[in-house]
Amino acid sequence: MLGYGLTTGGLALVGAAAAMEPGTASVTAARPPSEALAGVVSETVSGRVGRSLARPPEPPEPEAFDVTPAQRVLERLLPEHAGQIRLHAAAADDGVDRYRISAPAQPSDPYAVVVEGTSTSALLAGAGWYLKYVAGVTVSLPGDSVALLAERLPSPSTVLAGAAAVPHRFALNDTEHGYAGPYRSWADWERTLDVLALHGCNEVLVAAGHDEVYRRVFAEFGYRPEDVDGWIPAPAYQPWWLLGNVQALGGSADPATRQAGVDVVRRIVDRLRELGLTPVLPGYAGLVPGGFASRNPGAAVIPQGDWGGYQRPDWLDTRDPLYARIAESFFRHQADLYGLSTAYKMDLLHEGGRAAGVPLGAAAVAVMTALQTARPGAAWVMLGWQDNPRREVLDALRGCASAVCAGQRVLVVDGCSDKFETFDREDDWGGTSYAFGTITDFGGRSLLGANAAVWTARFPKALSRPGSALSGTAWLPEASGHDPAAFELFTELAWRADPVDLADWFERYAARRYGRPDAAAAQAWRVFxxxxxxxxxxxxxxxxxxxxxxxxxxxxxxxxxxxxxxxxxxxxxxxxxxxxxxxxxxxxxxxxxxxxxxxxxxxxxxxxxxxxxxxxxxxxxxxxxxxxxxxxxxxxxxxxxxxxxxxxxxxxxxxxxxxxxxxxxxxxxxxxxxxxxxxxxxxxxxxxxxxxxxxxxxxxxxxxxxxxxxxxxxxxxxxxxxxxxxxxxxxxxxxxxxxxxxxxxxxxxxxxxxxxxxxx
Missing domain, CATH: 1.20.120.670 (N-acetyl-b-d-glucoasminidase)
Structure with missing residues (x-):
């Protein structure tokens, strides 16, 4: 179970291996690794760590988990070389994701490298680290350099051991389904998921396909299919409908398009579960179609005004008994379509809206109660953006009974960790667990560049702060598939507790990105x-x-x-x-x-x-x-x-x-x-x-x-x-x-x- 609501203060999470010349250094965990990853003894000479003096330990029998899904990721991304990478599952004794990269025990071994990990996410993060820092190539969003791999992959000259600095490695934005392409095929999604997994992400927001959930839900509350279809926007605009910003925009999708979307989302969530990753699904925070009160007399419906020139959907006061009934229906139909999760994304009054006297703290407790009734122990994920989440919401969830709020299982994925000159999320959110995050590609616009120096300075500082509530990273571009350098650097943060030398990282990045060192490319990237x-x-x-x-x-x-x-x-x-x-x-x-x-x-x-x-x-x-x-x-x-x-x-x-x-x-x-x-x-x-x-x-x-x-x-x-x-x-x-x-x-x-x- 992922540790939502826990802070890293007191967990003593360890950092992953630092950026290094392939084969020149080995960074082991700062705390004792699990038995399965123990036995690494290294000698240090003039700051350089030599080859391990101990033979890599045999993998535990039976394996702690099935490595086949991870192997299939490598086969899809590295079809000519995946067979040279041997994967082993290792038992974890402290809940921290760890990997270990080593040469095979015997020179005659058909494998070039052995990667051990305590989870599928750790295994793939280790494989990705090997590709970057030993094989010298990258597989990114978008682009790769695997065509320049030698026929025989290089074996690491030292043991490389790493661990996740934080338990939550969250990816994707509510707007992904719109700005990255609402009509993407499964093949497009499959590569995205594979690359996210290779970069150690273990929680992925999947907000698409929920129009069908709402169609089924409100059929139980007096609505004809055509009424609900007239409320739900076309696929490109559905992210903002789920956020409570727009309704009835762009026309209704035809049944075949809707079914195709459902089929793709089913494959997405199934693949995430196969990989041991968490599909973070939308929860229900009170969105209702127009005319709900007339169909359900006495319902406490609050008009939400406008957003960007559009009429916002109505909001049902979540303290109304009808809310709990709708939430039960929502989670039931969602499970029928897409299965269960342990994390659900919801925001109260995103980018404005009207509370109209409703105490948002009490409204939040009602939302959490409905979530825990339907999914005991599940986490409520919120977006840190503008005024969200409001402090009264977090304070109410922190103060409510554990049986109701599941020990305040809340994670704020912060979209502004690098935005403002001052940064103190412990003070802003009262100690609520949060993920250090960034939004880099607003609207999916053609942009290159990021506040990368802010990331590399702030993240380790926040991680080491006494009593820190930092427990994750959140890669939140409004559309994935842009600016691979920013993606590469940011996703590495989750596997480091040590600072990054930005100039050194980018200079080495050029060689990895293009599959071999090149003076002109290195000079260009130094300036970039x-x-x-x-x-x-x-x-x-x-x-x-x-x-x-x-x-x-x-x-x-x-x-x-x-x-x-x-x-x-x-x-x-x-x-x-x-x-x-x-x-x-x-x-x-x-x-x-x-x-x-x-x-x-x-x-x-x-x-x-x-x-x-x-x-x-x-x-x-x-x-x-x-x-x-x-x-x-x-x-x-x-x-x-x-x-x-x-x-x-x-x-x-x-x-x-x-x-x-x-x-x-x-x-x-x-x-x-x-x-x-x-x-x-x-x-x-x-x-x-x-x-x-x-x-x-x-x-x-x-x-x-x-x-x-x-x-x-x-x-x-x-x-x-x-x-x-x-x-x-x-x-x-x-x-x-x-x-x-x-x-x-x-x-x-x-x-x-x-x-x-x-x-x-």
Whole structure:
């Protein structure tokens, strides 16, 4: 059983092996390991640890758990090499996940490496550590370098032992099902789950597929199927419906689409359980369809007002006896569809809402009571974001009877651990157990960069604080599959109690990411680490977005409302991108290098737009026609180059994101729905994708520049405002199909961009 509600103070959890040159160091646990992992005796010479003097112990018989699921993960991710990695299950005597990596006992052994672990999560984390720090490759989200592995995997020259610094390694955001792609196939999900497991994550939020749960629930409370269907949004918008923000948005999905979604979610939760990981499922916190009180007279229903221009769903006061009945139905139907869990994600009044006099502490106790009635011992997972969770909620749960609140089994997954200049979650949340977390990819926008130096400084400090309530990490991008460097670094934190040398980590990362050392790549990543990945705390946890995706405005500083302006030295970053392109052509065999060439060159072009736009505005203001035409022409040329570049990789294709999605998926990444919502939410989900650039962003800017040129020439004095919403909405409602197969050479396209940038 996972230790929700426990703090690390007093548990003396140990850190995993520190980053090291493959074969040069061995870091063993700071406390005695379990018997199964005991017997490692090392000698230290001048700070370097030599080969273990003891033969690796034999695995316990019988095995503590089945290693077959972990082996299958390796077979899927490393089809040519998985057979050279031998996995052993080891018994754990202290509840801490541990792994141990060693060479086989005999040189003639057909295995190149032996990985032992106390859980499937620990086994796979150990295998991932071996791949990075001995074999010198990475498998990430997205991209890998396994194509550069030698036919025979290298054996470790020392024993590497590691342990989880925290018991909770949480992954994914409530918004994942929308921004990462609401129509993803099982194959897409399977790789995501495999890679999360390889990085030691052991709790994964699965919020998709719950529209079917609500259909079944409210059929028991007086609703016809068509009534519930009219309340539930289309798949792309369902995350915000579950959060209590929107309803009836984007149209109802057809039965075949709904069933396909249920089938995929069933496979997701089954796979997580197979791997010994916890599927964190949505709980029930009081969401009800419109007209609930008229169907159920006397129900204490509280209208929730609006969110972002949308009507929020009604909320049932959870102290109302009807709430317990609905919660029982919810958990029953959820179990029928997706089975049981030990952790359920719920937030009271997410991003606003109205309590209308309801004491939220008492409401929270009612929610916890319903949860414990349905799932005794289960944990309530809450998102740390804005005013959530409210202190009165946490205090009430902390003070209620153990029999009701299960010993305050609450975990806050904090989305803002790296956001603000000051950080004291013990004070904010009164000692409630929390996971150190970050949100890096708001809206799934095309962003590179993170507050990485804040992570590496704050996490070990928080972990070592006396009485610390820190008990986990939480990787919370609003859409997974972006910015693999940030993903790699953050997920390593959970397996370390020691500080990370950020400059050293990034320099070594380049070699792992691309499968071999390369001077040009190392130099490029040294600069990336000093620019995009050294963003400070203060207000933001993400880098700037792309002005190409903004509604045209010569004074624009961000595409999405409230986003940051430029957060690092763009010229230095561009120089590093040009250096990355000079790496040994042999690296082109690595999928990760090909992906990064597209992504970092894309980012350099996006940064260049921030240089161009002020100059375009200056030419407009001064009525410099030649300068205006030259600069706007360059802007449009940059967008054409961008679309060509993005088309060379299927992960940057609009068709790949849309899959079978219609208006809901298209509007999510442009207008974010209707006209009123677009005033605040437009382009929040925007990203740079081939097809989206060519058919949405480029026509916007071309129209804008053409209109403003008539002012520069003196043909007109004033311009009427352009209805950008109408343009975007017309595109979103069209049935245009987009390719899902890449075209062109990414390296030729990237070098064309490099020539373009250096010519300015």
């Amino acid at each position: 680490s000093q620019t995009a990945y050294s963003l400070p705390a203060g207000k933001y946890t993400q880098a700037q977005d792309s002005l190409f995706s903004a509604w045209p405005d010569l004074s624009a500083t961000t595409a999405a409302s409230g986003g940051p302006a430029m957060r690092y030295d763009g010229a230095a970053f561009q120089g590093a991108v040009l250096r990355l392109l000079q790496a040994d052509p042999a690296l082109r065999a690595a999928d990760a290098y090909r992906y990064d060439v597209v992504d970092f060159t894309r980012q350099a072009l996006a940064n260049h737009a921030r240089v161009l736009l002020p100059e375009i505005k200056d030419a407009y203001v001064t009525r410099n026609l030649d300068g205006y035409r030259r600069l706007t022409g360059r802007w449009l040329d940059a967008m054409r180059l961008l679309d060509t570049l993005l088309a060379t990789d299927e992960r940057f294709l609009l068709g790949t994101f849309l899959r079978s999605g219609g208006y809901d998926a298209r509007s999510l990444i442009t207008t974010w729905g209707d006209r009123e919502a677009s005033k605040a939410l437009r382009n929040y989900g925007g990203r740079e994708l081939a097809g989206l650039v060519a058919d949405v962003y480029l026509p916007r800017w071309r129209k804008h520049f053409a209109a403003y040129e008539t002012v520069v020439t003196g043909a007109v004095e004033e311009l009427a405002a352009t209805d950008w919403f109408a343009m975007d909405d017309a595109w979103a409602r069209a049935a245009t199909r987009y390719p899902t197969a890449a075209t062109g050479d990414p390296f030729a396209a990237a070098n064309a961009v490099a020539a373009f940038l250096t010519a300015f």
